[in-house]
Amino acid sequence: MNPSIKLLLLFIIALEISFTTIISLNVALIVLAIAYLLIHHTKLRTIGWLLIVPLLPAIGLWSTQYINGSGNKTLMAWVLFSRIYTFVFTGATFTLTTNILQLADSLEQNWHLPAKFAYGVLAAYNLVPKIQHEVKIIRAAGLMRGQQLSFWSPKLYFKAVLVSINWSQNLAQAMVSHGFVEDAPRTHFRHCPLVWQDWAIFTVSIILMQVGAFLLPWH
Amino acid sequence: MANIALKNLTYTYPEAQAPTLNHVQLTFKAHQFTLLTGPSGTGKSTLLKLMTGLLNLPSDQGTISYDGQPLSQIDPTMRAGQVALMFQNPNQQFAMDTVENELIFALENRRVQPDKIAEKITTALAFVEISNLRSRELNQLSGGEKQKVALAVIVAMDSDVILLDEPFASVDPAARTSLLKRLVQLRDDAGKTIILADHDLTDYATIVDQVVRITADRQLTTMPTADWPNLFAAFAKTNHSDQLWPLPTEPQTPLFRFNQLGLKQGQHELLRTTDLMLLQHHNTLITGPNGSGKSTLFESLVRLTTYDGQITYLNNDIKTLRRKRYARQVALLFQDAETQFLNITVAEELAQSKKYAYGNYFTSTRIALAMTQLNLTGHEDQVIYTLSEGQKKKLQILLMLIMQSPVLLMDEPLKGLDLKSVRALVSLLKSTIAVTKQTLIIISHQLTGLTPLIDYHLRFDHQQLTYREAIE
Numbered sequence: 001m002n003p004s005i006k007l008l009l010l011f012i013i014a015l016e017i018s019f020t021t022i023i024s025l026n027v028a029l030i031v032l033a034i035a036y037l038l039i040h041h042t043k044l045r046t047i048g049w050l051l052i053v054p055l056l057p058a059i060g061l062w063s064t065q066y067i068n069g070s071g072n073k074t075l076m077a078w079v080l081f082s083r084i085y086t087f088v089f090t091g092a093t094f095t096l097t098t099n100i101l102q103l104a105d106s107l108e109q110n111w112h113l114p115a116k117f118a119y120g121v122l123a124a125y126n127l128v129p130k131i132q133h134e135v136k137i138i139r140a141a142g143l144m145r146g147q148q149l150s151f152w153s154p155k156l157y158f159k160a161v162l163v164s165i166n167w168s169q170n171l172a173q174a175m176v177s178h179g180f181v182e183d184a185p186r187t188h189f190r191h192c193p194l195v196w197q198d199w200a201i202f203t204v205s206i207i208l209m210q211v212g213a214f215l216l217p218w219h
Numbered sequence: 220m221a222n223i224a225l226k227n228l229t230y231t232y233p234e235a236q237a238p239t240l241n242h243v244q245l246t247f248k249a250h251q252f253t254l255l256t257g258p259s260g261t262g263k264s265t266l267l268k269l270m271t272g273l274l275n276l277p278s279d280q281g282t283i284s285y286d287g288q289p290l291s292q293i294d295p296t297m298r299a300g301q302v303a304l305m306f307q308n309p310n311q312q313f314a315m316d317t318v319e320n321e322l323i324f325a326l327e328n329r330r331v332q333p334d335k336i337a338e339k340i341t342t343a344l345a346f347v348e349i350s351n352l353r354s355r356e357l358n359q360l361s362g363g364e365k366q367k368v369a370l371a372v373i374v375a376m377d378s379d380v381i382l383l384d385e386p387f388a389s390v391d392p393a394a395r396t397s398l399l400k401r402l403v404q405l406r407d408d409a410g411k412t413i414i415l416a417d418h419d420l421t422d423y424a425t426i427v428d429q430v431v432r433i434t435a436d437r438q439l440t441t442m443p444t445a446d447w448p449n450l451f452a453a454f455a456k457t458n459h460s461d462q463l464w465p466l467p468t469e470p471q472t473p474l475f476r477f478n479q480l481g482l483k484q485g486q487h488e489l490l491r492t493t494d495l496m497l498l499q500h501h502n503t504l505i506t507g508p509n510g511s512g513k514s515t516l517f518e519s520l521v522r523l524t525t526y527d528g529q530i531t532y533l534n535n536d537i538k539t540l541r542r543k544r545y546a547r548q549v550a551l552l553f554q555d556a557e558t559q560f561l562n563i564t565v566a567e568e569l570a571q572s573k574k575y576a577y578g579n580y581f582t583s584t585r586i587a588l589a590m591t592q593l594n595l596t597g598h599e600d601q602v603i604y605t606l607s608e609g610q611k612k613k614l615q616i617l618l619m620l621i622m623q624s625p626v627l628l629m630d631e632p633l634k635g636l637d638l639k640s641v642r643a644l645v646s647l648l649k650s651t652i653a654v655t656k657q658t659l660i661i662i663s664h665q666l667t668g669l670t671p672l673i674d675y676h677l678r679f680d681h682q683q684l685t686y687r688e689a690i691e
Contacts, residue, residue: 123314129358130310140521143547146547146571178314179300180328
């Protein structure tokens with residue numbers, strides 16, 4: 001499925017379940033999401049982790065609601081419990097099956113976002129591990145001069161911003177020296193088609209979602 | 220096919236007082252391999268960036284033209300086909316995640332038809348002999364491998380003129396030899412024009428057609444071929460020393476002890492499992508080719524990178540020591556001076572070091588004296604980032620000396636300094652450690668002036684770290 005349409009669909013789903021209190025809808029979405037992941041050959045172990053990791057916060061929310069909530073405590077407790085899992089699994093259908101490169105391709109080719117934006121975001125994303133290492137280095141440099149730079153220390157941010165400005169300049173120069181020119185036409189090696197089937201899946205999903213929300217709710 | 224003419228070229232950085240390049244006149248002939256030399260920080264990078272169009276040359280400051288056509292009039296989309304630049308820092312020249320995606324990105328920018336892209340990538344990678352790296356992640360490659368990828372990108376883009384800005388600074392000797400071989404091949408078989416900036420002159424004598432130097436008054440001069448032997452011999456001397464050092468004998472106090480230590484960079488092995496001791500109150504020099512893993516060794520000693528095996532400091536596993544206390548014991552002088560700075564002005568930096576110093580040797584008088592010795596007096600209120608590279612380096616070393624941490628690891632402390640500054644620094648180091656009894660461990664390529672400070676010599680080469688009596 002086209003990455004940007006998929007992302008849009010997931011946003012709408014997330015928004016809608018945030019405002020509904022229907023357990024059957026949440027459960028149905030979880031089941032569908034797991035089925036989608038399985039079709040895309042996601043490892044059972046990964047799905048297992050997705051079940052285990054949110055368990056603590058889900059139980060936390062459940063018990064808070066069950067003990068301190070008002071109104072229909074049991075219902076709301078289970079709604080919140082299942083909502084957490086719905087977010088996790090619908091989100092996973094994007095993050096586990098689509099990479100950021102495909103999204104950038106789609107944004108550039110289907111929505112004609114400036115290539116500078118698409119590739120700038122991509123380059124920044126690829127820099128994240130280096131930035132983490134750099135923060136470690138800045139903090140070590142602080143300790144060696146007798147100063148502990150905590151996460152809210154202005155000095156840490158001042159240094160991090162200096163380094164980032166420097167890197168972003170270097171990166172921009174690297175892109176230019178690899179032939180990148182802002183707003184100039186480029187060819188596309190990877191095609192990211194946006195076809196009527198994508199729109200069909202999108203529309204049918206939204207309709208089904210409304211059926212689950214308004215016609216067949218099971219509380 | 221491109222003669223490159225620089226006419227009356229002057230460039231001054233907006234915040235600088237003196238021009239970095241001053242009325243430069245020179246023609247680089249097509250199909251030639253030119254070596255551009257001169258000390259660090261004299262404008263080599265600036266010149267190359269101007270020639271690529273990465274820095275804009277104001278229209279009244281001279282011209283750069285390719286075959287008579289001024290660079291400013293060449294359409295930006297055609298520039299990459301005309302001229303490409305390979306950067307010094309291999310970590311900051313890729314926008315994508317994998318080798319193949321970076322090549323695709325570059326070829327798409329050059330508007331190569333999609334059905335031709337895969338073939339061009341295959342050819343370029345095969346030419347540089349890195350076909351096996353095609354789907355690897357760039358983050359996982361060694362410095363040498365990254366520079367080979369950078370060359371493959373340039374080959375794929377088929378640029379006429381190839382500029383290289385100190386491309387071998389973190390490249391191991393085998394990769395350097397292989398890259399130089401490819402460059403010569405590009406000149407001889409594909410008729411490319413190559414201009415390479417380097418201050419390390421090893422191996423160039425037989426392959427280059429022209430040597431151009433940046434002079435002290437910021438101009439370019441072509442060196443007559445008759446002067447080449449002197450130039451190359453003088454360089455070999457700064458990297459060589461006839462001095463012999465003793466090998467350490469057992470019953471001394473170990474400062475660091477390596478138990479089965481192993482270092483890696485991505486999938487690339489830097490150090491094979493090693494047992495070794497570094498000694499307290501003795502200064503150890505570590506030498507070895509670029510890319511052998513010397514800086515990575517320092518990073519593991521201060522716990523900035525992961526390693527296999529165990530490192531102990533005064534018989535404690537360094538992983539069990541509290542970071543804050545350990546950082547007061549073992550400090551690292553980073554290769555890039557700016558990494559060390561935490562404040563804005565020189566005076567603030569000095570005040571910080573003085574406030575948190577481990578001992579009280581550096582009184583205000585001694586600091587003022589050291590500032591005079593290092594020719595830094597008068598710069599107290601200056602913003603550190605506006606100092607010259609040499610001034611930054613000297614200030615950085617002074618700041619770390621004031622701290623008086625028992626162990627100071629120094630990564631290329633003399634890089635980019637002139638001989639006068641080197642002498643001043645070494646004499647300051649000697650007089651200081653005579654009193655403070657600090658242990659210095661020094662990585663250095665440049666040996667002139669440094670040798671009197673050294674007690675032992677470690678060689679890091681071919682994935683091995685061993686004590687040696689002589690250099691080479």
